[in-house]
Amino acid sequence: MIEFMFAVAIGMLFGIGVFQLLRRDLIKAAIGFAILFSAINLFFVAVGAFEGDFAPYVSNVEAGRSTSDPLVQALILTAIVVSFGSFSLVLGFVNIISRRFDTVDSNDINKLKH
Amino acid sequence: MANNTLLLGILVTPLVGAIVALIFANSNRSQRSIGVLTGLIAWGFSVSLLAQVHDVGVQTYALGNWDPPYGIVLVADKLGALFAFMVTTIMIGGLLYTYHGHDKCMSYPAFIPLFLLMEVGLAGAMLTGDLFTLFVFMELMVLASVSLTAISDDQYGLEAALKYIFISSMGTLFLLLGIASLYATFGTLNMAQIAQILMTGELPILAASSALMLLCAFLLKSAVFPFHFWQPDFHTTAPTPISAMLSSIVVKVGVYGILRLVTLLFVEGAQVMEPLLSTLGIIGILFGSLGALRTYNAKRMLAYSTFAQIGFILVGIGWGGTLALIGAIVYAFNHAFIKSSLLMLMGVVASYTKTKTANFSDIAGIGSRLPRPLGWLALLGGLSLAGVPPFNGFISKLTLIQGGVESGEWLELIIMVGAGILTLMYMIRAWQRIFQQSPRPTTVGVKEEGDSMFAPLLMIVVCLLLGTIFAEPLVQLVSATVQQIQDPSVYIRAVFPEGLGQ
Numbered sequence: 001m002i003e004f005m006f007a008v009a010i011g012m013l014f015g016i017g018v019f020q021l022l023r024r025d026l027i028k029a030a031i032g033f034a035i036l037f038s039a040i041n042l043f044f045v046a047v048g049a050f051e052g053d054f055a056p057y058v059s060n061v062e063a064g065r066s067t068s069d070p071l072v073q074a075l076i077l078t079a080i081v082v083s084f085g086s087f088s089l090v091l092g093f094v095n096i097i098s099r100r101f102d103t104v105d106s107n108d109i110n111k112l113k114h
Numbered sequence: 115m116a117n118n119t120l121l122l123g124i125l126v127t128p129l130v131g132a133i134v135a136l137i138f139a140n141s142n143r144s145q146r147s148i149g150v151l152t153g154l155i156a157w158g159f160s161v162s163l164l165a166q167v168h169d170v171g172v173q174t175y176a177l178g179n180w181d182p183p184y185g186i187v188l189v190a191d192k193l194g195a196l197f198a199f200m201v202t203t204i205m206i207g208g209l210l211y212t213y214h215g216h217d218k219c220m221s222y223p224a225f226i227p228l229f230l231l232m233e234v235g236l237a238g239a240m241l242t243g244d245l246f247t248l249f250v251f252m253e254l255m256v257l258a259s260v261s262l263t264a265i266s267d268d269q270y271g272l273e274a275a276l277k278y279i280f281i282s283s284m285g286t287l288f289l290l291l292g293i294a295s296l297y298a299t300f301g302t303l304n305m306a307q308i309a310q311i312l313m314t315g316e317l318p319i320l321a322a323s324s325a326l327m328l329l330c331a332f333l334l335k336s337a338v339f340p341f342h343f344w345q346p347d348f349h350t351t352a353p354t355p356i357s358a359m360l361s362s363i364v365v366k367v368g369v370y371g372i373l374r375l376v377t378l379l380f381v382e383g384a385q386v387m388e389p390l391l392s393t394l395g396i397i398g399i400l401f402g403s404l405g406a407l408r409t410y411n412a413k414r415m416l417a418y419s420t421f422a423q424i425g426f427i428l429v430g431i432g433w434g435g436t437l438a439l440i441g442a443i444v445y446a447f448n449h450a451f452i453k454s455s456l457l458m459l460m461g462v463v464a465s466y467t468k469t470k471t472a473n474f475s476d477i478a479g480i481g482s483r484l485p486r487p488l489g490w491l492a493l494l495g496g497l498s499l500a501g502v503p504p505f506n507g508f509i510s511k512l513t514l515i516q517g518g519v520e521s522g523e524w525l526e527l528i529i530m531v532g533a534g535i536l537t538l539m540y541m542i543r544a545w546q547r548i549f550q551q552s553p554r555p556t557t558v559g560v561k562e563e564g565d566s567m568f569a570p571l572l573m574i575v576v577c578l579l580l581g582t583i584f585a586e587p588l589v590q591l592v593s594a595t596v597q598q599i600q601d602p603s604v605y606i607r608a609v610f611p612e613g614l615g616q
Contacts, residue, residue: 047298093276
């Protein structure tokens with residue numbers, strides 16, 4: 001049951017993220033990017049979370065039962081750091097752009113169109 | 115397994131250099147010296163690595179002594195070592211340009227550290243044997259290059275950087291999604307192990323979709339047809355040394371990834387990918403060449419030209435024969451040298467104008483006030499890019515066309531030769547506008563002093579002379595490379611000398 005809910009949550013986050021990313025408002029687009037990244041991080045966790053019966057690195061695992069995969073958790077920690085880095089960089093760019101153009105509407109930020 | 119520290123040296127040297135440069139944040143002069151010095155040391159490492167790989171065989175380094183598949187492993191096979199050599203060599207050119215550069219952004223304390231981090235990302239992406247590490251290195255490279263473009267002297271740099279970071283982050287997201295799907299299917303991220311599993315078994319549906327996602331991410335990184343629209347803006351507005359790096363080696367990361375996909379990871383799925391690649395390549399050749407013809411800016415023209423040249427490489431990969439692969443890799447290698455030196459030359463030309471742009475309306479006729487050798491070398495570089503004999507551009511086109519003749523793809527060959535003529539047209543036209551015309555009234559404000567010509571002249575002389583004289587050894591080197599990558603078991607055996615104990 002919980003796996004199904006994970007799948008629904010990932011799908012919803014992905015949909016919301018893509019919708020937000022395609023908005024004209026750059027701040028909303030940046031937030032959509034963060035939502036998309038969390039959808040993928042959740043997918044990564046879901047890949048290994050339901051394998052075993054115990055959390056990884058628990059010392060008193062009963063005989064015949066297994067722990068879940070610890071690697072995905074290490075991987076998404078890195079992925080979260082990377083996503084944070086790029087998200088903050090995007091927000092920084094949007095901040096300067098909003099001051100330079102007095103707008104965050106991507107339709108009005110068109111100086112590159114000659 | 116035997117650990118080779120040279121592999122680590124290529125990655126750690128620029129990383130340490132970046133940190134040391136940050137310590138010297140107050141002294142810009144010493145930062146620039148540290149940059150050049152670090153670039154030279156990393157280059158030395160990569161040269162000896164290339165020699166070792168060709169003498170001894172594939173070199174590996176298990177980080178933290180965790181044996182694969184449990185730990186992260188760095189692998190330098192002939193392809194990875196060749197590309198790492200290309201990256202470190204061209205990086206020296208960029209760092210030398212920065213050493214003498216006059217741009218305002220080059221005096222920021224973050225410029226050299228970011229530049230060196232970009233080198234770490236590039237070299238790391240080409241030397242890693244683990245897909246997740248590939249993602250991390252690619253993201254490092256993207257973030258560094260985006261920041262460098264955002265601080266560019268060009269007033270539109272920030273806008274282009276924002277545009278690129280949105281698009282590129284989507285690409286990175288799909289790369290991560292593809293990697294997660296591969297992990298869900300095989301329970302490993304080691305490239306050699308995935309290749310081993312896929313060699314014996316059939317392709318599961320989730321792995322097939324992940325192959326497509328990885329392919330899209332790599333196509334986006336190298337700006338191929340449906341994902342190309344960000345490229346001219348981004349490459350034009352970046353500071354000159356950065357745009358030379360972006361247009362020559364950063365796009366090659368995508369090419370490298372595609373080569374790995376079709377020769378190592380998804381050898382079975384390559385039959386599906388190859389026609390797609392050559393079709394996209396042909397579209398890129400046509401649109402890139404025609405786009406370059408109608409541009410108003412010399413740097414933008416070269417950016418469009420990169421779009422076309424990547425098309426040539428992809429068509430070579432798409433043909434998939436031995437000769438075609440040799441052609442594609444030789445082309446990728448030579449293109450990186452020619453394009454970076456030409457872009458730096460255009461940067462020098464643009465630096466003599468007051469507006470610091472490379473718009474043809476501003477730089478038309480400026481050549482008569484510049485030192486003479488600049489014009490002649492720009493002409494030679496343009497001829498080499500167009501593939502006129504006897505330059506190295508001709509060698510790469512010749513090997514590629516041999517591959518096409520071997521595959522018997524006549525229609526694509528005709529398009530490619532036609533596009534070569536288009537290349538000649540736009541390069542000659544740009545040269546005439548800059549160096550042959552008399553200065554127009556619109557050519558306002560020529561400065562007495564611009565950026566130093568040292569780096570681009572060194573690069574172009576090295577590329578034209580060595581690339582032409584040592585064409586035969588280069589083609590032989592690449593032949594050995596192709597021979598190795600066509601047999602994925604060499605790579606797998608190097609990572610798992612005792613076989614996969616499962």
